[in-house]
Amino acid sequence: MNARRARGARPRSTKNVHILLLHAYGMGGTIRTVLNLAGYLARDHDVEIVSLTRTNEEPFFEMPPGVRVRFLDDRMVPRGRFAEFLARRPSRLVPEEEKAYLNMSLLTDLRLARYLRSLRGGVVIGTRPAFNLAMGLLAPPEVLTIGQEHVTLESHGPELQAQIKRRYGRLDAFTTLTKADLKEYTKALKGNPPKRLLRIPNAIPDLAGEVSSLEEKVVVGIGRIVWAKGFDRLVNAWKTVAVTHPDWVLRIYGGGTPEREEKLQNRIDEAGLSDKIVLMGPTPEIGVELSKSSIYAVSSRYEGFGMTILEAMSKGVPVVSFNCPHGPKEIITHEQDGLLIRSKKAAELAAGICRLIEDEELRRKLGASALRTAADYDMEVIGAQWEALLADLDERRPLPDCSLGTPV
Structure with missing residues (x-):
């Protein structure tokens, strides 16, 4: 099926960017930094955040302007009987060692798979192993895939690491947050690396409040x-x-x-x-x-x-x-x-x-x-690194060899 789609696919483009999140309306560092990135990319790209689930009426963090949000499993609205049946069945898409496993089900498996197969080009960014693995398995050939690691390779269990080693080579790019984790992934993926393997740290979001006077006890x-x-x-x-x-x-x-x-x-x-x-x-x-x-x-x-x-x-x-x-x-x-x-x-x-x-x-x-x-971690600085990566992945530009040192 992928071979047939590849023959008739349009040239790959970075104009449309889709970012996969576990729960966009939740709280946490990954959510905050992903929203920060989405807001930056929305200046020059059509950006959509795809949230696997929705469990809150309102977002904990303010949604960035110009960014759409889609929910694959909106738990704030009633499900049909068949959807409820699927939601009670465990996920088959990711190993139990994935920390999001208990938030996933056969229903989210099917909806995530359907979403990925529906894409007709653009870029999809995964923000955890569950999404990175699914992208490597299911994303169509005309879609550029970028995986992110928001924790560390060593924090994942052996079964999950085994799947990472098998499937991350299918990704167009994979990014870590630290130099130390980049070294670990470079070693682990040596026999099956993605096209680009690099470090891009998180950027600091705009925060309310003044610089501290350092006088409060x-x-x-x-x-x-x-x-x-x-x-x-x-x-x-x-x-x-x-x-x-x-x-x-x-x-x-x-x-x-x-x-x-x-x-x-x-x-x-x-x-x-x-x-x-x-x-x-x-x-x-x-x-x-x-x-x-x-x-x-x-x-x-x-x-x-x-x-x-x-x-x-x-x-x-x-x-x-x-x-x-x-x-x-x-x-x-x-x-x-x-x-x-x-x-x-x-x-x-x-x-x-x-x-x-x-x-x-x-x-x-x-x-x-x-x-x-x-x-050094301002959004303008880190955002420029993301734009450079997207430019590298554009089919009109040659892909550089995997490098341990660029960008840092």
């Missing part, structure tokens, strides 16, 4: 309340901070399941820190909250990139972060625009936080340098 943590974000370690660190600096407060922004939120709150209460650590819940205006803070603390066990680090830097807020894989050490230059904690111990994180609390001159020096670092 507030430290901020941001992220989903999950094990990977290490908020249990941040609570342990704050036990030390609260003893020597009882007038400072820690605010944690982000949501999680009721069970995880309750577990974290219980940990805070048991530590006697109920008046020192506040779970603020999610907010769409994190820039405003960062502008009212003086230090950003990252307690993650691992990061796919570290978008919130850049968001803090864009408000001139210095970062104290565990040197976890993969993002922090690629973004933060130790002692220049933040502090990297080599140890995994909460006591060492506490020491870094205390150091910035006690040394205002250092805090301000790191904050000023952080602003300059953030400028």
